[in-house]
Amino acid sequence: SQTIHQWPATLVQPVGSPLSLECTVEGTSNPNLYWYRQAAGRGLQLLFYSVGIGQISSEVPQNLSASRPQDRQFILSSKKLLLSDSGFYLCAWAGDPSYEQYFGPGTRLTVT
Amino acid sequence: KQEVTQIPAALSVPEGENLVLNCSFTDSAIYNLQWFRQDPGKGLTSLLLIQSSQREQTSGRLNASLDKSSGRSTLYIAASQPGDSATYLCAVENSNYQLIWGAGTKLIIKP
Numbered sequence: 728s729q730t731i732h733q734w735p736a737t738l739v740q741p742v743g744s745p746l747s748l749e750c751t752v753e754g755t756s757n758p759n760l761y762w763y764r765q766a767a768g769r770g771l772q773l774l775f776y777s778v779g780i781g782q783i784s785s786e787v788p789q790n791l792s793a794s795r796p797q798d799r800q801f802i803l804s805s806k807k808l809l810l811s812d813s814g815f816y817l818c819a820w821a822g823d824p825s826y827e828q829y830f831g832p833g834t835r836l837t838v839t
Numbered sequence: 840k841q842e843v844t845q846i847p848a849a850l851s852v853p854e855g856e857n858l859v860l861n862c863s864f865t866d867s868a869i870y871n872l873q874w875f876r877q878d879p880g881k882g883l884t885s886l887l888l889i890q891s892s893q894r895e896q897t898s899g900r901l902n903a904s905l906d907k908s909s910g911r912s913t914l915y916i917a918a919s920q921p922g923d924s925a926t927y928l929c930a931v932e933n934s935n936y937q938l939i940w941g942a943g944t945k946l947i948i949k950p
Contacts, residue, residue: 759936770942771928778936786937817882825890826936827873830883 729754733818733831741839746791746805748834750818753799758820760801761828762793765815777801813838841866845929845941853949854921860914860944862929867907870932874903874914877926877943886927887914919948 730753740746752758762774773786775793783793790809794802801818818831842865852858862872871890875883887896887903889912895904902915916923926945930938 761938771930771938771940773937776937815880819883821936825871825888826932827871827885827888828930828932828938829885830875833882835880 729820729829731818731820731829731831733816733834735834736832737835737837739837739839740808742810743807746803746808746812746836748803748816748818748836750801750803750831751799752820755799755820755822757798758822759826760795761819761821762801762803763817763819765817765833767814771817775803808838810838812836841869841931841933841939843929843931843939843941845927845944847944848942849945849947851947851949852919854919856919857915857917858919858946860916860927860929860946862912862914862941864910864912864931864939867910868934869907870934870936872903872905872912872929872931873938874901874912875928875930877928879926883928916946921948921950924948 732751760777763771765771777783777795780795791805816834819828821828844863846861869891873888874886876886877883889896889905900917905912924947926943928943929941932938
């Protein structure tokens, strides 16, 4: 069966510091991968999605970036965090045949 | 541009009642529609997925319907339990495998 992992679970970082969040998927190959952000009391915002290694599409211009160095690994990064980057970051995968999206447990990021 | 609306924003009912959550979307050209559940501070759990060619899907006490032509979906929860308390999210998927989300319905089931 497929599983999706995210780490860390929680993170407190000062403004201006770098960020690296990791997401890995097991039990499937060539999945579509997604990064979402959920701000407090708000809906989900799609940040990046990837249909293959090295293929990243950005939905929202910001100081975040994403990379997919391996088929089942998706990384969200920032060189300098802003206060507005605080939120709940969720990774998801989808694949054949239905492309139903499955979510990881999330990372709660607080920028101080 | 696709927009997804969920009504009501919040709902509180006594345990044991049957209830309906509503989701509407503006563009009928969807690939599928998914219903999710989110518990406070947790990730999302996929409940039901309805392909664009389907009318409904059932899982246990949950039944989701889809009327593409009118841009509507409903999630029916039978015999509600306190453990059903959560935020329920509706999302439609476009042909680029991207989900467009509703704002959610916060459901509270009172014991």
